[in-house]
Amino acid sequence: MIYADNAATTKMSEAAVRTLIETQAVGWGNPSSLYSHGQKAKEILEKAREDVAAVIGAEPREIYFTSGGSEADNQALRSAAAIGKRKGKMHIISTAFEHHAILHTLKALEKEGFEVTLLDVHENGIVVPSEVEAAIREDTCLVSVMYANNEIGTIQPIREIGAVCRAKGVLFHTDAVQAMGHLPVSTEDGFDMLSASAHKFHGPKGVGFLYVRKGVPLTNLIEGGAQERGKRAGTEDVPGIAAMVTALKETVSHMEENAAHLTKLRDRLIEGLRQIPHGALNGDAEKRLPGNVNFCFEGIEGESLLLLLDDRGICASSGSACTSGSLDPSHVLLAIGRVHDVAHGSLRLSLGEDADEAQVDEIIRSVREVVEYLRGFSPVWRDLMAGKKEFIL
Amino acid sequence: MALYSEKVMDHFRNPRNVGVIEDANGIGEVGNAKCGDIMKMYLKIEDGIVEDVKFETFGCGSAIASSSMATELIKGKPLSEVRTLTNKAVAEALDGLPDYKMHCSVLAEEAIKSALEDYEKRTGIKVE
Numbered sequence: 001m002i003y004a005d006n007a008a009t010t011k012m013s014e015a016a017v018r019t020l021i022e023t024q025a026v027g028w029g030n031p032s033s034l035y036s037h038g039q040k041a042k043e044i045l046e047k048a049r050e051d052v053a054a055v056i057g058a059e060p061r062e063i064y065f066t067s068g069g070s071e072a073d074n075q076a077l078r079s080a081a082a083i084g085k086r087k088g089k090m091h092i093i094s095t096a097f098e099h100h101a102i103l104h105t106l107k108a109l110e111k112e113g114f115e116v117t118l119l120d121v122h123e124n125g126i127v128v129p130s131e132v133e134a135a136i137r138e139d140t141c142l143v144s145v146m147y148a149n150n151e152i153g154t155i156q157p158i159r160e161i162g163a164v165c166r167a168k169g170v171l172f173h174t175d176a177v178q179a180m181g182h183l184p185v186s187t188e189d190g191f192d193m194l195s196a197s198a199h200k201f202h203g204p205k206g207v208g209f210l211y212v213r214k215g216v217p218l219t220n221l222i223e224g225g226a227q228e229r230g231k232r233a234g235t236e237d238v239p240g241i242a243a244m245v246t247a248l249k250e251t252v253s254h255m256e257e258n259a260a261h262l263t264k265l266r267d268r269l270i271e272g273l274r275q276i277p278h279g280a281l282n283g284d285a286e287k288r289l290p291g292n293v294n295f296c297f298e299g300i301e302g303e304s305l306l307l308l309l310d311d312r313g314i315c316a317s318s319g320s321a322c323t324s325g326s327l328d329p330s331h332v333l334l335a336i337g338r339v340h341d342v343a344h345g346s347l348r349l350s351l352g353e354d355a356d357e358a359q360v361d362e363i364i365r366s367v368r369e370v371v372e373y374l375r376g377f378s379p380v381w382r383d384l385m386a387g388k389k390e391f392i393l
Numbered sequence: 394m395a396l397y398s399e400k401v402m403d404h405f406r407n408p409r410n411v412g413v414i415e416d417a418n419g420i421g422e423v424g425n426a427k428c429g430d431i432m433k434m435y436l437k438i439e440d441g442i443v444e445d446v447k448f449e450t451f452g453c454g455s456a457i458a459s460s461s462m463a464t465e466l467i468k469g470k471p472l473s474e475v476r477t478l479t480n481k482a483v484a485e486a487l488d489g490l491p492d493y494k495m496h497c498s499v500l501a502e503e504a505i506k507s508a509l510e511d512y513e514k515r516t517g518i519k520v521e
């Protein structure tokens with residue numbers, strides 16, 4: 001099997017699995033209990049908090065463990081909105097291609113009276129900091145821009161946006177779910193809040209964290225206990241949190257070499273797929289995550305492409321409507337200006353650190369053959385080739 | 394659990410009657426690229442019988458499988474039977490489709506109906 005869907009989830013690292021099992025065995029006590037067995041778990045938990053904080057240059061008390069990226073995103077937005085509401089600031093700025101954990105929360109906030117501006121992400125999939133600045137109003141309470149996009153992998157100018165927000169005195173949140181462990185992420189970037197998810201960097205599912213700069217009050221999503229400084233009730237998943245930290249420290253310590261290795265493979269894959277006629281890379285070719293490749297191929301539909309790649313042992317994903325469970329293709333592809341007709345024919349390949357050149361070449365060969373095969377009986381392709389329709393790509 | 398039944402996967406992987414009939418006397422095309430599904434059916438009708446049928450499809454796995462199954466269900470059949478083919482029959486022959494994919498079988502039914510209408514227009518023969 002060639003696993004090229006690391007943006008969806010990653011395989012847990014062996015070290016993380018070991019930590020999970022070992023902590024499950026020795027650290028299963030309740031960290032809120034006062035006897036030594038509970039305090040042992042508490043010790044593991046607080047050590048984990050220190051380690052996460054150290055990775056991003058934060059203080060331990062600024063790290064809140066959550067059930068993952070979606071919860072962290074929801075809590076960040078809800079908290080900023082609550083602060084805004086108290087001050088009569090009901091305007092939020094975000095982008096058109098955020099993860100649905102952000103977009104759907106914003107929709108809910110709109111129903112509660114907030115006004116939302118979604119910034120253009122342009123053809124290259126990158127937000128322009130001066131446009132963030134121009135969008136900020138007197139009543140803006142939050143700017144939320146993802147660190148790197150989950151579909152097309154484009155990396156946003158977080159530091160510049162952070163500086164803009166700082167200068168204007170507006171809270172800045174970044175969804176770093178795709179970036180954490182893969183890009184150098186630091187509080188020096190200037191964000192006030194950040195969301196991360198363990199299973200995107202070889203940790204377990206169901207665990208993540210929210211960084212919140214001290215002094216920014218959080219609003220609870222879950223009430224019921226004093227855990228996480230009273231801001232997130234529920235007995236902590238100490239083994240999962242410990243395993244997340246093992247995975248995070250591991251990926252961060254190999255970040256440079258992983259990025260160099262993956263960037264080389266990514267560019268080889270992009271080069272290979274560019275040989276397929278009437279296809280196009282989605283998003284900026286360079287300012288993108290080291291392992292992310294995303295193409296549109298005209299005249300075919302993404303789900304059939306995925307199924308046939310699966311038959312060849314290749315795991316990938318697509319932004320076609322059929323794979324999203326709705327009638328519309330990916331909102332990310334539409335946001336960068338791809339029309340429906342070609343957005344349906346999209347393919348995302350997200351390579352993992354264990355990928356190699358032979359795998360990349362196998363992917364190129366397979367995609368080329370499958371695209372050619374599907375075009376062979378596509379009425380759209382026939383019309384394009386016959387000149388009855390104009391090529392878009 | 395697999396996304397599709399084995400029959401759907403079989404028809405998707407090995408679609409029957411793929412291609413074009415150059416001298417077709419009934420052609421139907423339905424769907425649109427915006428929604429991600431287009432089906433085109435070519436019929437060669439002689440003496441009230443579908444002598445030959447071919448299809449081309451742009452779409453997902455179940456769209457391709459539905460087209461393939463539909464062609465099998467109408468090949469060699471009299472028009473009286475062909476005109477009453479329902480999307481349900483196509484889906485059932487495929488051992489079912491997920492709910493949100495039922496529209497693929499609807500497209501197959503509509504593609505055949507559209508090809509029959511084209512045949513009526515071209516030949517002036519009423520399909521009954």
